[in-house]
Amino acid sequence: MRKIRIWFLLAAMMLCSCGADDEKRMETVSMYDLREVMLAADPDLPDMISVSDADDDAQNLFSYLSDLDYEKVEHFLLSYSAEGKADEIAVITVKDPEDVNEAKSSLQDHLDSRIKLLKEYEPKEVHRLEKGRIYTRNQYAVLIVSDNLDNVKTEFDKFLEASEHPQKVHGQ
Amino acid sequence: MMLGSRTLQRDKAIRSISWGQNTGQKKKGDGMNGKDIILGSLVGILTIGVAGSVTLSALTFSEIRSMKSGVGLESGTEQDLAAEDSLTSEDNVLIAENYKIESTLPISDAYKSGDSSKLSDKEKETLELASKVLGEIITDGMGDYEKERAVYDWMAKEISTDSGILPVIPTSSQEGASPYGALKYHNAVCVGYATTFRLFMQMLDIECKVIHNKDMYHSWDLVKLDGHWYHVDVYSDAGVGNYANFNSNDYIQSMQQEWDKDYFPASDSLEYNYAYQNRKSAKSIYDIPKILRKALNDKNSSLVIEFENTIAEADMEKAATLVSYIDNLLMSNESQTLGMLLNYNWIQEPGTDRYMYWITTSVNPAANPQADLSQEEIDKMQKAIADSFEDIGYVDLNGYVGGDLQPKEAAGAVPKEDAGVVPEEGDKAGNAKN
Numbered sequence: 263m264r265k266i267r268i269w270f271l272l273a274a275m276m277l278c279s280c281g282a283d284d285e286k287r288m289e290t291v292s293m294y295d296l297r298e299v300m301l302a303a304d305p306d307l308p309d310m311i312s313v314s315d316a317d318d319d320a321q322n323l324f325s326y327l328s329d330l331d332y333e334k335v336e337h338f339l340l341s342y343s344a345e346g347k348a349d350e351i352a353v354i355t356v357k358d359p360e361d362v363n364e365a366k367s368s369l370q371d372h373l374d375s376r377i378k379l380l381k382e383y384e385p386k387e388v389h390r391l392e393k394g395r396i397y398t399r400n401q402y403a404v405l406i407v408s409d410n411l412d413n414v415k416t417e418f419d420k421f422l423e424a425s426e427h428p429q430k431v432h433g434q
Numbered sequence: 435m436m437l438g439s440r441t442l443q444r445d446k447a448i449r450s451i452s453w454g455q456n457t458g459q460k461k462k463g464d465g466m467n468g469k470d471i472i473l474g475s476l477v478g479i480l481t482i483g484v485a486g487s488v489t490l491s492a493l494t495f496s497e498i499r500s501m502k503s504g505v506g507l508e509s510g511t512e513q514d515l516a517a518e519d520s521l522t523s524e525d526n527v528l529i530a531e532n533y534k535i536e537s538t539l540p541i542s543d544a545y546k547s548g549d550s551s552k553l554s555d556k557e558k559e560t561l562e563l564a565s566k567v568l569g570e571i572i573t574d575g576m577g578d579y580e581k582e583r584a585v586y587d588w589m590a591k592e593i594s595t596d597s598g599i600l601p602v603i604p605t606s607s608q609e610g611a612s613p614y615g616a617l618k619y620h621n622a623v624c625v626g627y628a629t630t631f632r633l634f635m636q637m638l639d640i641e642c643k644v645i646h647n648k649d650m651y652h653s654w655d656l657v658k659l660d661g662h663w664y665h666v667d668v669y670s671d672a673g674v675g676n677y678a679n680f681n682s683n684d685y686i687q688s689m690q691q692e693w694d695k696d697y698f699p700a701s702d703s704l705e706y707n708y709a710y711q712n713r714k715s716a717k718s719i720y721d722i723p724k725i726l727r728k729a730l731n732d733k734n735s736s737l738v739i740e741f742e743n744t745i746a747e748a749d750m751e752k753a754a755t756l757v758s759y760i761d762n763l764l765m766s767n768e769s770q771t772l773g774m775l776l777n778y779n780w781i782q783e784p785g786t787d788r789y790m791y792w793i794t795t796s797v798n799p800a801a802n803p804q805a806d807l808s809q810e811e812i813d814k815m816q817k818a819i820a821d822s823f824e825d826i827g828y829v830d831l832n833g834y835v836g837g838d839l840q841p842k843e844a845a846g847a848v849p850k851e852d853a854g855v856v857p858e859e860g861d862k863a864g865n866a867k868n
Binding site: 311313323327340342343344345346347350375376378379380381382383384 | 530531597598599600601602603647649651652
């Protein structure tokens, strides 16, 4: 009886851990591909500069976007106006989905700081920042400030949908 | 939010003790009985709780002190009790999360003493550059006001604002936040302007402080003349030098900024304010448009209007409405320099019960979409706009080429006898009314 209980417990543990891994971690998408798709969704973007976790100085660059502990970051992308306009697209991919709300909160802090700065030096851009949207999807926290915000968001969602359900994309 | 996070830490500490208690139970083989374990755990929890409370208080206080409003207090001799209680400081403050306000006293002291041996190489070069400027612009016989104005004029003309502060990842270097960068490269962010102006004032033995707003996104100067403090924001007047932000008082500056008034000295005089010194006289509020128009034509962007008679409250409100109509007209007029804004309000004349009307305009020639256009291109645009919008009254673009506010006669336009007069109602050009 004791052996049966031990085997039962082991089996239960294995099943639980498998389930936990599935919940904890999903395959993340290519930040480069995602960035290209999102930028392409807004043809009116000004000259943009893009950085990501692939850059040499990634952690320092990330600090301009978020105060989230970089240890919690799987990937990030940041595209912003070279001239300091309001336009900005950023995605933070956290390692643990439980940290996604913290990432989202950090993006809100970032947006608030941008509003304060541009209110001082470029007030006519402030209303565009105030229309910016921040949201989460699985372990992604997203910031979009764009005159074609809905398009950019749609393309982001479609890209992720395609990566989550590749069979659907290929019509299988 | 801060308290919540500290509470979370304390809760985590308590949970860790609970886990330790379970661990303790697993260690019964070490010779402890149940009662000892429970008692030990209770003592542990109590100790953690007390330590947590003390830590909570210390951390909260420490966080407040290290908030971006400034770290620590400058031990100045002229701060009153309110300033000493304030958490604000003049130096070692981070503006726009990137640019640090640093003391310029070592350089100005070296200038006055003639001993630069203790300066770093960069400070020595800064001293040399600043000394050269003063040698060129300050002459014998100048009083403090004349010296201050000479410095303001030079800086507004010679130093350009650095827009690299605006991108998410700024391109402005830290050099632009110091007199070194401002004087060497003639390019600066607000901190660079403010510290450079202060350096010049210190070298000239004119009392001056760098002041920043509560949001920590902008800095400018407070300068003391004849016992009174005045706000000077050279950055905001850079490239234009129109004295719009030169020697304002608290009332005027408060229309644009908010700062720690417990820490920084009060500014209540207008004696050395340019617009006040050149104030215009009016009989009634209906003289405001004509006076304003002339000021704009003369490129005076800062204007104070005093009234011969006391203005009734109802008229004060009407004045605001009147000027707002003009503001809308200027903003909606595509032929006008884009980015022209009016800032306006009633201000009390210091030491009296009288009110004056204060108006400043911000004109950015760089924003003028016509600045880089040829006459042929302007004419082409004019025709295209007129063909589609003539019914709602676009003013002839050719009347305002290059930001010149003098309207010129264009084909089909009604000649104006007085260039400074606002067009009357029933204008034959058919312009719509606001």
